[in-house]
Amino acid sequence: MSQPPHSEASLTDLILERLAPFPxxxxxxxxxxxxxxxxxxxxxxxxxxxxxxGSTKALDxxxxxxxxxxxxxxxxxxxxxxxxxxxxxxxDVVNMSPRTSSVAKGETLIDTAVTLNxxxxxxxxxxxxxxxxxxxxxxxxxxAVVNAGDGRHEHPTQALLDLLSLRRAFGDVGGLTVAICGxxxxxxxxxxxxxxxxxxxxxxxxxxxxxxxxxxxxxxxxEVFHDMREGLRGCDVVMMLRLQLERMEGALVPSxxxxxxxxxxxxxxxxxxxxxxxxxxxxxxxxxxxxxxEVADDLTxxxxxxxxxxxxxxxxxxxxxxxARLDGDAA
Amino acid sequence: xxxxxxxxxxxxxxxxxxxxxxxxxxxxxxxEDGRITEVIHGGGAVARAGVTVIDADGLCxxxxxxxxxxxxxxxxxxxKETLKxxxxxxxxxxxxxxxxxxxxxPALDDPAMIEFIQRRGAALGLVNVRVAGAATKARDGVxxxxxxxxxxxxxLYFTDVDRVxxxxxxxxxxMTYAAAFNALISCRPADPWLSEGAVATxxxxxxxxxxxxxxxxxERIQLxxxxxxxxxxxxxxxxxxxxxxxxxETLARARARGxxxxxxxxxxxxxxxxxxxxxxxTFYRLDPPLRPESDRQALIEAVRDGxxxxxxxxxxxxxxxxxxxxxxxxxPGAIGLETLLAAALSLHHEDGLDLLDVMRPLTSGPAGxxxxxxGVLKAGAPADLVLFDVGAPVVIDADTLKSKSKNxxxxxxxxxxxxxxxxxxxxxxxxA
Numbered sequence: 001m002s003q004p005p006h007s008e009a010s011l012t013d014l015i016l017e018r019l020a021p022f023p024x025x026x027x028x029x030x031x032x033x034x035x036x037x038x039x040x041x042x043x044x045x046x047x048x049x050x051x052x053x054g055s056t057k058a059l060d061x062x063x064x065x066x067x068x069x070x071x072x073x074x075x076x077x078x079x080x081x082x083x084x085x086x087x088x089x090x091x092d093v094v095n096m097s098p099r100t101s102s103v104a105k106g107e108t109l110i111d112t113a114v115t116l117n118x119x120x121x122x123x124x125x126x127x128x129x130x131x132x133x134x135x136x137x138x139x140x141x142x143x144a145v146v147n148a149g150d151g152r153h154e155h156p157t158q159a160l161l162d163l164l165s166l167r168r169a170f171g172d173v174g175g176l177t178v179a180i181c182g183x184x185x186x187x188x189x190x191x192x193x194x195x196x197x198x199x200x201x202x203x204x205x206x207x208x209x210x211x212x213x214x215x216x217x218x219x220x221x222x223e224v225f226h227d228m229r230e231g232l233r234g235c236d237v238v239m240m241l242r243l244q245l246e247r248m249e250g251a252l253v254p255s256x257x258x259x260x261x262x263x264x265x266x267x268x269x270x271x272x273x274x275x276x277x278x279x280x281x282x283x284x285x286x287x288x289x290x291x292x293x294e295v296a297d298d299l300t301x302x303x304x305x306x307x308x309x310x311x312x313x314x315x316x317x318x319x320x321x322x323x324a325r326l327d328g329d330a331a
Numbered sequence: 332x333x334x335x336x337x338x339x340x341x342x343x344x345x346x347x348x349x350x351x352x353x354x355x356x357x358x359x360x361x362x363e364d365g366r367i368t369e370v371i372h373g374g375g376a377v378a379r380a381g382v383t384v385i386d387a388d389g390l391c392x393x394x395x396x397x398x399x400x401x402x403x404x405x406x407x408x409x410x411k412e413t414l415k416x417x418x419x420x421x422x423x424x425x426x427x428x429x430x431x432x433x434x435x436x437p438a439l440d441d442p443a444m445i446e447f448i449q450r451r452g453a454a455l456g457l458v459n460v461r462v463a464g465a466a467t468k469a470r471d472g473v474x475x476x477x478x479x480x481x482x483x484x485x486x487l488y489f490t491d492v493d494r495v496x497x498x499x500x501x502x503x504x505x506m507t508y509a510a511a512f513n514a515l516i517s518c519r520p521a522d523p524w525l526s527e528g529a530v531a532t533x534x535x536x537x538x539x540x541x542x543x544x545x546x547x548x549x550e551r552i553q554l555x556x557x558x559x560x561x562x563x564x565x566x567x568x569x570x571x572x573x574x575x576x577x578x579x580e581t582l583a584r585a586r587a588r589g590x591x592x593x594x595x596x597x598x599x600x601x602x603x604x605x606x607x608x609x610x611x612x613t614f615y616r617l618d619p620p621l622r623p624e625s626d627r628q629a630l631i632e633a634v635r636d637g638x639x640x641x642x643x644x645x646x647x648x649x650x651x652x653x654x655x656x657x658x659x660x661x662x663p664g665a666i667g668l669e670t671l672l673a674a675a676l677s678l679h680h681e682d683g684l685d686l687l688d689v690m691r692p693l694t695s696g697p698a699g700x701x702x703x704x705x706g707v708l709k710a711g712a713p714a715d716l717v718l719f720d721v722g723a724p725v726v727i728d729a730d731t732l733k734s735k736s737k738n739x740x741x742x743x744x745x746x747x748x749x750x751x752x753x754x755x756x757x758x759x760x761x762x763a
Binding site: 209210211226227251252253254255257258261262 | 468474475476477478479480483504507508510511
């Protein structure tokens, strides 16, 4: 879904036209958006996609604002994505990772937050290994908090960029059947996506071995399949999740080769889905474990590279909207 | 009754025993191309011209026995038993399908091993050789084995054999995972801490003989734990060698609650009790250990009323040097493939069970549990058959048995029941 090339000035106008304050103080979970506010944010993100493809990738929307990346868990991919997003909006960015900070000296999460808060950042982007950490932080600081992934709980910006990728590939997400495959039980990406896709009218299926798909996942409103062939029948989108190799110590699945045989996506299995089905993956991929290189790299079916590009645009939209809300509060 | 080898034949004038259809009466069976084409009740059957005819003259004809728990030493301990010697023993005993246990060295814990055993067994051209895969890698009770791939390769069920998966979380995960393949998991019901080092059942006899023992309740405790997990995970489950009255009650209660759980019993626990240990006789050193007579009676009742689904020989070869030791140090186990039928028939001759009730857990019971199309006298089923003289007296002489190991607790015993002829896919694989 490509748009006619805009001039730099008209792109900026489009952005400003679509910019609206974020509906909540924080972006902690997919449910902070709804069927009305999500499309509006996506429209803004769309404009950022085109903007990012232009030559001048700099705006003033967040000039003078400070965005702090607080990453307790390793992630170059997500933290870089947020950093680039913030910088393109003109914000100052500070990156904090706990190994080099006082947390390594035993300072608690809250103490760290309160200390940083005293430095008066505008937005805190947090990734932490414990479910609920971002929410806890948001209660203790005065700035806006963006959840960049808390334990197994949520990763709302991932769901937003996935939604953006899908909308650009298919037009309307409502009515699509999306299969999320893999380690559902431990996946915050799965949870946020189930929430956001269902909100937008898509039908979501969960596919994986019983040890990786929670027994009561059907209470999320999804159909659960352990047989991938059954599960992929009628699907328009196949979203593969990364398998953490710790699961491979025979604990929850016996081996990578067994996992790949029954739940890994390759050309043969993709054929079980609808013709024209698209493949997604939040990255990083374990090639040969949950997905075959041949499929992952085939641009006619794979949206994986698009997802990365959409990631920056989606995060720009979130940051810009939060900033607009802060402007509104100040006024 | 010699005839050229063929897989097309007619067995006429037999006493048919087909537990699946509850038929015990005169009849004939026609076989073509390795499959049963017709089962005729009553007299008057006539074979097609040119077909090998066997006049059974009133001998019993039943589906070949299916023994679900057979240990060999292949690979790793071939001197005690090979697939070939086990297959020859089986054929001589009227056992037409054997399910090999994964406690070999290396363990049968990956699809390549499953395929290896199946191929080697098939190449022998004797009996059907099938395999049970290990539930955990190297049967270590920690890492789940490749249940899906082994299932695809043809493994019939999964078990760590004599090793108990003590870690509840591990067993729960194995059961949860196995459900994706509708795979059957079999566990030994023995609390590992109570059973540690035990070679006998706690009681007067063990005390008098000075043998380390475990209380019978060790079986019930573990079974209740396993059944709770079965209930939670929805797994398919087979109790491996139930041996106590207590555990039978637990099993009955679970069935009454609607839990689909199967149970096997070893022929040794049906035929012997702990008194047979006598003077520290190591052929009666078994695992699970022999129990008091009251347990044996309860097991027989359980076979009669169908609470127990499967009788197995629990064939466990042990070379002489492993048995010629003090009782506690002797290797546990007994061979049993060749004597299984005659021993089981003692339940009929001595304990008064109907023949069909005796044959059911040896044929249609295990076939149904494992999803095999054998074990029945029905058109379309494989022609795996055993022709036997139900009343013929035999004296078991362990030295003449075909197993490489001779640790038979039936050595010197008088039994009734003699295999005359065994057929696998219509081919004669044994003739007395």
